[in-house]
Amino acid sequence: MGAAFFYHLTQRPLEATLPMLLEKARGAGWRVAVRGTDEGRLDWLDERLWQGADDSFLPHGRAGGPHDALQPVLLTSGAAGNDPQCLMMVDGAEVSPEEVGALERVCVLFDGGDPQAVDRARDQWKALTGAGCAAQYWSEASGRWEKKAESG
Template identity: 70%
Template sequence: MGAAYFYHLTRDPLERTLPMLLEKARTVGWRCEVRATSRALLARLDEQLWLHPEDGFLPHGLAGGPHDADQPVLLTDTRGTNNAACLLAVEGAEVSAEEVQALERTCILFDGADPGAVQIARGQWARLTDAGCAAQYWSQESGRWEKKAER
């Protein structure tokens, strides 16, 4: 049974944090799904991931192509088809308790400078923990990532 890890972005932007988390997930062999609510953000992330890391390659694809099921990292605005073990939800994308429990890891990244994003994340925390999902809250307020809460 997996857990939901909430990442409160206060110092580094999504474009810096997401590749770091994807690299960690890929290191343990997990296929990943990055779920957003807008195709515009997914297109921007797709471009950014082609540039990261500077000394390597982070294989990924934008959903809608013929090889979605084969992508080690699939960027999508719907439920992915690449048999992911790790879901990274951004932009307030919906995540169900059943998904959290079925996956190895669910990461929910939200912008600490956006009050609406913070409110959505609080609602997700409440819904998921009330449904019995394990959850951790991580913040980089001090300059490095620290676990601030766990349920």
Template identity: 70%
Template sequence: MGSAYFYHLTRRPLEDTLTMLLGKAMQAGWRVAVRGADLGRLAALDEKLWLGAEEEFLPHGMSGTDHEADQPILLTTGPAANGAVCVMSVFGADVTPEEVGALERVCVLFDGNDPEALDVARKQWKALKDAGASAQYWSEESGRWEKKAET
């Protein structure tokens, strides 16, 4: 049974934290789905990942393209077609208690400076907690990541 990790972004941009988490997932040998609610925002994220530092390159692709099932990291608005054991939710994409239970990890990254993103994350936290899913809340408010709550 997996866990959901909520990352409350207040200092670093989403791309930096996502890159760090994706690197850790790759080191663990996990296949990952980065799930977003908006294809346009995912396409912009895809471009930023391609333009990152060469030594930090993360092999990835967009859903709906050739060989999506072969991608170690798949950017998608729907279910993972790459056999992912980890889902990283960005831009308010939905996650379910069933996913938390079935996967190694579910990460929910949200912008702490965006009231709408905060509201969505709070609702997701409550839904997972009410369903009995294991969840942790992490904040970078102090300048480094600290676990602030756990179900």
């Protein structure tokens, strides 16, 4: 059974944090799906991932292409078509306890400067831990990532 890791972004924006987490997941040998709520925002993230650091290359694709199943990282607003072991949720995207249980890891990234995003993440934490999912809450408020809470 997997676990949900909540990442409270306060120092670095999503476009800086997401590539770091994707690299770690890929380093573990996992296929990853990034689930968002808005196609325009996913297009924006797609561009940012292609414009990564000069010394890095993060292969990925947008859902709806002919090779979704082959993508090591797939950006989608729906079901993951690449059989991922890790699912990264952005912009308040939905995740179910069943998905958490079926995957190695689910990451929920949320903007600490957006009160609605923080409330949404709290609701997701309550729903997932209430359903028996293991969860960890990570904060970068000190300038580095620290685990602040754990459940299950």
